[in-house]
Amino acid sequence: MSMTIMVGTTKGAFLLRSDDGRWDVEGPFCDGWPINHVVGDPETGRFWAAGGGEWHGAGVWRSDDDGESWTLSKLSNGQLDEWAANDPKLAGMFGWKPVEAPYDGEVSSIWSLHHAHDTLYAGAKPATLFVSRDGGQSWDRVEGLNNHPSRESWNPGAAGLVLHTILSDPQEPDKLWLGISAAGVFATEDGGETWARRNRLSNAGASAEHNHPAAPSDGEIGHCVHNMARAAGDEVIYQQNHHGVFRSTDGARTWEDITVGLPSTFGFPIAVHPHDALTVWVLPLNGDTEGRYPPEAAAAVWKSTDGGNSWIAKREGLPGQNCYFTVLRQAMATDTSSPVGVYFGTNTGSVFASRDEGETWTEIARHLPTVLSVEAMERAG
Numbered sequence: 001m002s003m004t005i006m007v008g009t010t011k012g013a014f015l016l017r018s019d020d021g022r023w024d025v026e027g028p029f030c031d032g033w034p035i036n037h038v039v040g041d042p043e044t045g046r047f048w049a050a051g052g053g054e055w056h057g058a059g060v061w062r063s064d065d066d067g068e069s070w071t072l073s074k075l076s077n078g079q080l081d082e083w084a085a086n087d088p089k090l091a092g093m094f095g096w097k098p099v100e101a102p103y104d105g106e107v108s109s110i111w112s113l114h115h116a117h118d119t120l121y122a123g124a125k126p127a128t129l130f131v132s133r134d135g136g137q138s139w140d141r142v143e144g145l146n147n148h149p150s151r152e153s154w155n156p157g158a159a160g161l162v163l164h165t166i167l168s169d170p171q172e173p174d175k176l177w178l179g180i181s182a183a184g185v186f187a188t189e190d191g192g193e194t195w196a197r198r199n200r201l202s203n204a205g206a207s208a209e210h211n212h213p214a215a216p217s218d219g220e221i222g223h224c225v226h227n228m229a230r231a232a233g234d235e236v237i238y239q240q241n242h243h244g245v246f247r248s249t250d251g252a253r254t255w256e257d258i259t260v261g262l263p264s265t266f267g268f269p270i271a272v273h274p275h276d277a278l279t280v281w282v283l284p285l286n287g288d289t290e291g292r293y294p295p296e297a298a299a300a301v302w303k304s305t306d307g308g309n310s311w312i313a314k315r316e317g318l319p320g321q322n323c324y325f326t327v328l329r330q331a332m333a334t335d336t337s338s339p340v341g342v343y344f345g346t347n348t349g350s351v352f353a354s355r356d357e358g359e360t361w362t363e364i365a366r367h368l369p370t371v372l373s374v375e376a377m378e379r380a381g
Helices: 079-085 088-094
Strands: 002-009 012-018 024-029 035-041 046-053 057-063 071-076 109-116 119-125 128-132 162-168 176-181 184-188 225-230 237-241 244-248 266-272 280-285 301-304 312-314 332-334 342-345 351-354 362-365 371-379
Touching: 002 046, 002 351, 012 035, 012 046, 012 362, 057 109, 057 119, 079 088, 109 162, 119 176, 128 162, 162 225, 176 225, 184 225, 237 266, 266 332, 280 332, 342 371
Parallel strands: 035 109, 035 371, 225 266, 332 371
Antiparallel strands: 002 012, 002 035, 002 371, 012 024, 035 046, 046 057, 046 109, 057 071, 109 119, 119 128, 119 162, 162 176, 176 184, 225 237, 237 244, 266 280, 280 301, 301 312, 332 342, 342 351, 351 362
């Protein structure tokens, strides 16, 4: 079994590969684009990388040859395209060629990808859901979400109005869950035709006291959801919110606050065990306005084996002092090994791995650009 850790950074995509315990770093790929998310298909070995911004525009890169070469499916143009179109010298300098971008002016970057049931989904900024049924070569909008009646009330988070999380049901293709910052959780059970907004606390009479424009206090969790993870084969979904960690046991229809026992209510990523719905990992930070680094500047991944009823800090192998990194919302993942591997990347360019379900940690890469996302893919052979 070979392992590939797919890393999105501010300066391209990287692949970390291991089949003997030693990690090799390959990259950067995707012409140095900011890459928000990289995913792969273990059946075919295909990779996709999503990203862009005001300079490059929005697009999804694809590799069909195990990362050797990458092709771009562009969804919108950026400043480079505008300038190069009017300046042949600049166009020649960048090797620029005009490309038809079907959603030019509508989205500025792609933030998230999800591959399931032979379908590829992409979440954009501002919050738009796209779907591809030809492996990422062409894209259609999912109009049921894009025309949602609540859309005018969606508030952007600090990074803008981004669709950053896409989850699916492995058995039922028509079921999807989305996380949008800062509009909350949305779910469909009819393949995207209609969407329900699912932000209600399990105790409908509870009062959530939040000091944030996207955080109502009328029995809902805050709408500024940072990341979500779904337990395989279960209706259990976890989320790290701007204001705490929550668990749903009914497909996100209601949420229970499971923050008690953690050192803060603030963090970005969350990961769940692929075979055990009660085991979950989070990486709390000291707070929104306090610097966004580990509490007391001592790194720890907090693990629960009882669905968030209790938490234990796992620190072995992590920086124990003077640690001021941030771990962003898509920068934590698990593999499907036994025992399960857990991985996370930092904004200081390190990637840490645990091959014993988060008990101990090893730094497997350092000095990369700012890490925006981490995913794991295993392949036989």
